[in-house]
Amino acid sequence: xxxxxxxxxxxxxxxxxxxxxxxxxxxxxxxxxxxxxxxxxxxxxxxxxxxxxxxxxxxxxxxxxxxxxxxxxxxxxxxxxxxxxxxxxxxxxxxxxxxxxxxxxxxxxxxxxxxxxxxxxxxxxxxxxxxxxxxxxxxxxxxxxxxxxxxxxxxxxxxxxxxxxxxxxxxxxxxxxxxxxxxxxxxxxxxxxxxxxxxxxxxxxxxxxxxxxxxxxxxxxxxxxxxxxxxxxxxxxxxxxxxxxxxxxxxxxxxxxxxxxxxxxxxxxxxxxxxxxxxxxxxxxxxxxx
Amino acid sequence: xxxxxxxxxxxxxxxxxxxxxxxxxxxxxxxxxxxxxxxxxxxxxxxxxxxxxxxxxxxxxxxxxxxxxxxxxxxxxxxxxxxxxxxxxxxxxxxxxxxxxxxxxxxxxxxxxxxxxxxxxxxxxxxxxxxxxxxxxxxxxxxxxxxxxxxxxxxxxxxxxxxxxxxxxxxxxxxxxxxxxxxxxxxxxxxxxxxxxxxxxxxxxxxxxxxxxxxxxxxxxxxxxxxxxxxxxxxxxxxxxxxxxxxxxxxxxxxxxxxxxxxxxxxxxxxxxxxxxxxxxxxxxxxxxxxxxxxxxxxxxxxxxxxxxxxxxxxxxxxxxxxxxxxxxxxxxxxxxxxxxxxxxxxxxxxxxxxxxxxxxxxxxxxxxxxxxxxxxxxxxxxxx
Numbered sequence: 001x002x003x004x005x006x007x008x009x010x011x012x013x014x015x016x017x018x019x020x021x022x023x024x025x026x027x028x029x030x031x032x033x034x035x036x037x038x039x040x041x042x043x044x045x046x047x048x049x050x051x052x053x054x055x056x057x058x059x060x061x062x063x064x065x066x067x068x069x070x071x072x073x074x075x076x077x078x079x080x081x082x083x084x085x086x087x088x089x090x091x092x093x094x095x096x097x098x099x100x101x102x103x104x105x106x107x108x109x110x111x112x113x114x115x116x117x118x119x120x121x122x123x124x125x126x127x128x129x130x131x132x133x134x135x136x137x138x139x140x141x142x143x144x145x146x147x148x149x150x151x152x153x154x155x156x157x158x159x160x161x162x163x164x165x166x167x168x169x170x171x172x173x174x175x176x177x178x179x180x181x182x183x184x185x186x187x188x189x190x191x192x193x194x195x196x197x198x199x200x201x202x203x204x205x206x207x208x209x210x211x212x213x214x215x216x217x218x219x220x221x222x223x224x225x226x227x228x229x230x231x232x233x234x235x236x237x238x239x240x241x242x243x244x245x246x247x248x249x250x251x252x253x254x255x256x257x258x259x260x261x262x263x264x265x266x267x268x269x270x271x272x273x274x275x276x277x278x279x280x281x282x283x284x285x286x287x288x289x290x
Numbered sequence: 291x292x293x294x295x296x297x298x299x300x301x302x303x304x305x306x307x308x309x310x311x312x313x314x315x316x317x318x319x320x321x322x323x324x325x326x327x328x329x330x331x332x333x334x335x336x337x338x339x340x341x342x343x344x345x346x347x348x349x350x351x352x353x354x355x356x357x358x359x360x361x362x363x364x365x366x367x368x369x370x371x372x373x374x375x376x377x378x379x380x381x382x383x384x385x386x387x388x389x390x391x392x393x394x395x396x397x398x399x400x401x402x403x404x405x406x407x408x409x410x411x412x413x414x415x416x417x418x419x420x421x422x423x424x425x426x427x428x429x430x431x432x433x434x435x436x437x438x439x440x441x442x443x444x445x446x447x448x449x450x451x452x453x454x455x456x457x458x459x460x461x462x463x464x465x466x467x468x469x470x471x472x473x474x475x476x477x478x479x480x481x482x483x484x485x486x487x488x489x490x491x492x493x494x495x496x497x498x499x500x501x502x503x504x505x506x507x508x509x510x511x512x513x514x515x516x517x518x519x520x521x522x523x524x525x526x527x528x529x530x531x532x533x534x535x536x537x538x539x540x541x542x543x544x545x546x547x548x549x550x551x552x553x554x555x556x557x558x559x560x561x562x563x564x565x566x567x568x569x570x571x572x573x574x575x576x577x578x579x580x581x582x583x584x585x586x587x588x589x590x591x592x593x594x595x596x597x598x599x600x601x602x603x604x605x606x607x608x609x610x611x612x613x614x615x616x617x618x619x620x621x622x623x624x625x626x627x628x629x630x631x632x633x634x635x636x637x638x639x640x641x642x643x644x645x646x647x648x649x650x651x652x653x654x655x656x657x658x659x660x661x662x663x664x665x666x667x668x669x670x671x672x673x674x675x
Contacts, residue, residue, distance in 0.1 A: 140640060161639070246555055248555045
């Protein structure tokens with residue numbers, strides 16, 4: 001099985017005519033994702049690749065094509081608005097790929113979503129994939145393999161690295177979620193763990209964290225009390241100096257908080273198997289599944 | 291983005307936050323003139339981005355314009371060493387000359403983001419002049435917190451809770467409420483990522499002013515504030531990082547000996563960790579982004595090789611949408627144009643990784659190919675030993 005996205009997903013691509021949006025819309029369609037609509041205000045009436053209808057508004061894509069999931073490729077200055085428009089149109093899941101959205105905008109988005117049933121993944125993330133069923137985002141589809149391990153990650157290419165290790169060892173994935181590298185994100189490690197808990201087919205979870213914030217610590221607390229399937233974690237940034245932002249806006253050690261060592265210890269205390277090296281994430285999971 | 295104290299105070303003043311009177315001086319003569327205009331005792335403050343200036347000798351009182359001139363003369367050009375600058379210190383190019391105040395109390399005020407609650411939090415403490423991390427660790431009950439609902443913003447009742455919680459009275463309360471509201475407006479409207487007033491001072495005549503001010507901006511929001519861009523002071527940054535930013539490369543200099551070039555921030559950090567595990571230390575963090583085309587690889591090489599500590603280079607690219615054979619061609623092309631006299635290990639994984647490895651091996655260049663993450667790290671560490 002899988003979580004959040006599968007063969008029933010009807011995807012609308014916000015920003016489908018832009019450079020990134022059009023390239024990845026095609027990639028997703030090739031993978032087999034059911035792309036039912038695109039939205040670009042002012043370009044309603046066009047057809048993308050001669051088959052996908054483009055609308056002026058998300059609400060139209062919902063009404064006319066039954067879209068239930070949206071992916072946002074809109075530039076940073078307009079992305080917060082795009083997320084809220086999707087939520088207002090009743091979209092159940094919004095996946096925001098856009099990098100560089102101001103924190104102040106995301107504060108408003110987080111507040112807006114509080115009173116709605118829409119789930120947000122990202123922003124600044126690679127997206128979500130249920131291998132063999134549905135790919136939403138920018139990850140390379142071919143490295144994935146259908147199976148029973150859930151993957152949750154704050155990173156992009158490091159996730160691909162871990163997924164490839166799993167697939168090469170014959171360990172397939174139920175669903176892989178890139179939750180994003182920003183300070184404010186929609187779905188956290190803990191949120192994703194709760195979803196995997198409700199999926200009986202997911203036999204174990206790989207969690208890829210990094211320095212900064214307290215999301216890994218919160219996940220550890222949840223795992224300790226509520227999650228009894230094997231969890232493997234890796235925390236990137238043990239060699240990162242405090243006070244410097246390591247690429248992701250969220251990856252910064254402030255004061256003594258958010259160091260890799262602190263996160264690793266708390267995860268280990270919660271019974272999580274922490275991979276010492278990023279090269280053995282897959283192997284550590286495989287051993288536990290035997 | 292970080293800015294200087296004097297710049298932060300100029301911005302805050304525009305929003306109605308009370309700050310001491312003062313001006314910036316880049317020469318001792320200017321400092322003397324400003325001190326004379328202000329009259330009475332003045333404070334001369336070195337303008338560098340690091341904190342802990344007072345203890346390092348970067349903040350001094352002057353009782354006359356002549357004394358201010360003398361202090362400024364000594365301060366300008368000196369290497370100020372604080373716990374945040376590292377032992378090499380930071381050169382002082384400008385000083386802020388401000389009026390001296392009759393201080394009754396020193397307090398702390400700050401606005402930061404609480405990621406887990408997804409809200410801004412206004413913090414105040416009676417422990418002014420102390421590092422707030424220290425207060426949080428030792429006496430957390432002394433930090434008052436008010437979470438801000440973004441829909442309505444910071445409310446007057448919240449400001450009152452903080453003001454009364456700090457033990458302010460009479461006119462002090464009135465002035466504090468005005469100060470707090472103005473600081474919140476400045477934070478939101480300037481897209482700050484941090485605002486810290488430490489210390490916030492209460493004077494003997496009941497004024498509430500920002501004796502020091504630290505503001506950071508959200509880099510992602512700079513497109514809304516073109517007027518902030520010139521506030522950047524490249525003197526405060528690592529020269530190689532300034533150079534890298536011209537090429538849109540995300541580079542941070544560290545003090546190890548293995549230069550690394552990686553696509554993606556998480557993988558870049560993991561690569562640094564891997565180098566450490568293999569027994570060496572990374573010379574930098576460098577994320578060349580998802581694309582990794584010949585141009586970015588060439589620029590990456592330029593930056594890495596200008597760091598004299600670099601004894602070897604590890605390239606670790608995960609080709610997802612980008613094909614590895616294209617990245618390999620880029621690496622070969624860039625290396626062909628440049629003189630590379632340190633060992634280079636390349637590891638390309640993902641789409642067309644085999645073709646890429648073959649291209650590198652047949653290029654005739656002195657690249658070593660690492661087939662796995664672990665092998666690549668081991669090879670580069672062995673090569674520099």
